[in-house]
Amino acid sequence: MVNRSDVHYFGAGPAPLPTAVLERAAQVLLNYKDKGIGLCEISHRSPDANEILADAKHALSTLLDIPDDYEVLFLQSGGSGEFSATVYNLVAIWVEKKRAAIAGEVGDNQEEVLKRMHKAVDEELKLDYLVSGSWSLKASQEATRLVGAKHVNVALDARKSNGGKFGVIPPEDQWSLTPRASGGGPALVYYCDNETVDGVEFPAFPHALEGDDAPLVCCDMSSNFISRKVDVRKYAVIFGGAQKNIGNTGIAIVILRKSLLPPHSTPASPDLLRALNLPVGPIVLDYPTIAKNNSLYNTLPIFDVWVAGQVMSGLVNAYGAKRIGGQEEVSNDKARLIYDTLDKYSHVYRVVPDKAVRSRMNICFRVHGGDADKEKAFLAGAEKKGLLGLKGHRSVGGIRASNYNAVSMDGAKALVAYLEDYAKSS
Incomplete structure (x- = not known):
């Protein structure tokens, strides 16, 4: 029989978990807090479930020094689901801001508002993608599937600088980002901080995305979450699947700027999105709904959140003030x-x-x-x-x-x- 201590596992995901966490997990699966039932059997709306959520949020917030004006969400979509969620949510916010601006100019003439909205979407709606590896490529392809190729600007395709293969990140002056004009700019800029397949990692936050008029940056950190310091304030959305550094397969974690949630921001109505031939996202990927319900709109796998919380709390305890x-x-x-x-x-x-x-x-x-x-x-x-x-x-x-x-x-x-x-x- 091979013992766990006899091997070292370097798999890319699902990835290894701390042995101490797995040992505790085995116990709570059978009997959680001496209640006679296992953790997978408790109600996701129970006080215990809310405590597990609060503990996991606190550990992550402590590790990354997440500001109070950010929200932490737990969803079941995985990182790939967030490829879609970021598009659904941020495009809806872009559309509503554009509608409000047009309505401010033309008043209650709904026919004129809709006419000008069609023109604005057709000519101005852009989503920028920095394609540095296989996962950012998939993200850009999902955006194209949802809103159409004309609205997706691949501002960087690293393969063009490396003989058709990933493995480099070209200098920022070679990127073709959508211009940030007054009241304009892309609905989002997406990049993948670490490309699991291709072994490429951004050494730092891109300078081209900084500034007072910075766009809404969505960063996929699935495979380097909680592995280095992050200036959370630079991002509108940070997301990642848990199954690399944080926990087992089953949940995605989203760190979201609260200014993107009601009452600060309002997404466009489903009727308006449909009228503009833009997609309406499923409710389980709707950030305002998930935030309003403390990540418990639908049945969240609390065991998966517990594992993630245990891993993150272990790092808090291990590194103290260093975080x-x-x-x-x-x-x-x-x-x-x-x-x-x-x-x-x-x-x-x-x-x-x-x-x-x-x-x-x-x-x-x-x-x-x-x-x-x-x-x-x-x-x-x-x-x-x-x-x-x-x-x-x-x-x-x-x-x-x-x-x-x-x-x-x-x-x-x-x-x-x-x-x-x-x-x-x-």
Whole structure:
């Protein structure tokens, strides 16, 4: 029998979880708070469920120093569901702001308002996407599916600067962002902070998205959530699936600027959206509805929230005043150790992305130039050493070592030892 302590798992998601959290989870699944029933069996509207939600929110807010004018939501859509939710919600806000401005000019003439709204949507509605990898590409494709290609501006397609493949982030002066004119600009700008498949991570918040007239920035942090400091105020929406650094599969977390919620912002009515041939989103992805109901509009998987809360509370307790900065130091140290070894044996290993944008979370590389048989042998040798989950994504192949928070320093060192041994014997 293989014990949990005998292996180190580098899978990209679902990812490893802290053993201590899993041990507590096993207990509460059977008997939560000595109530005689398990956590999966309690009502999502019970005081216990509300306490679990409050604890998870508090832990995340503490780690990332989330300002009071931001809301934390829990949804069941996963990161991919948020590709849709951001479009539904922010386009509806853009439309209503435009309608209010036009109504202020023409008064109660609804026919004229609708006529000018059609023109405004046709000529002005844009959603900007920075496509730096497979997930941001999927996000842009979903936006295109929902609102049509004419409204989606791919301001950056990194493949054009890298021979048709992802692996770089071109300089910002090469991006074609929608101009931010007075009263204008895109309904949103989306980017993926860390590309799980391609091993590309933005080293910092893009300068091009800053300023007094900054657009509504939606950032997908699914695979580097709670791994480094984040200036939350720079973002309108931060979202991510929990199954990388935060918890198990089943929930998405959204950090949302409260100014985008009623009474500060009002989305366009479904009737107006339909009249303009724009999509009306499902109620379970409607941010105002989810916020109004404390993430409990529908039956939320409270066990999944509990796991996420336990993971985040563990980091709060471990790093104290350093908050997420403590985990950032560990994440950086592990990544540096692995990359230094790969670079040391560059005749054997080739790191896929450019050095300036190497992900700290998903370390993608090829063995002997991508020789299929040698990479298969590399993976087989790793498994014999208890190093699991190293196979690259099916769409790109190669090797991928996911360096999530639950991967210990000992795990990183074990991988480095294997990299050394393999390189010396090749």
